[in-house]
Amino acid sequence: MSVQQRRKYDPDFKRNAVLLSEEPGKAVTEIADNLGISRDLLYRWRREYRARENYSFSGNGRESLTPQEQKVRDLEKRLRDAEMERDILKKAMAIFSRTPK
Template structure:
């Protein structure tokens, strides 16, 4: 990976980040960048997956907050 990063003129961490994003989103990676064109359906799926991920994070934070506040009220 280090050799490839040098050849592309990017940092190692950036290359790892791109690989992780590609593994996670596949062809939906990097929308709007480069020459990749997503179909309307792919764009909708990408947006819904992003919203679901955000909602899951919100839910986890709220659960943790409820746990913290319920302990402090004892």
């Protein structure tokens, strides 16, 4: 029993494969066979490219974000941190404002 190793493709290869597949007169199956990849993989790359164009194929499971998406993500993190600090301060205030028995 042999274990197949997962193949990795660089973003330029993926982008070029997608652009080739979108040319008129070429079948996706034919292009996939010529490139040595599966037809389903090429269709998946096409979906990703259509959804995110310049931000597609970031690699290593990392999502490429537009500058606006990155800003939103940073602001959400700052908000979570501020809410956590507020909650800690509320608990501390409750502890220190108790009257001793």
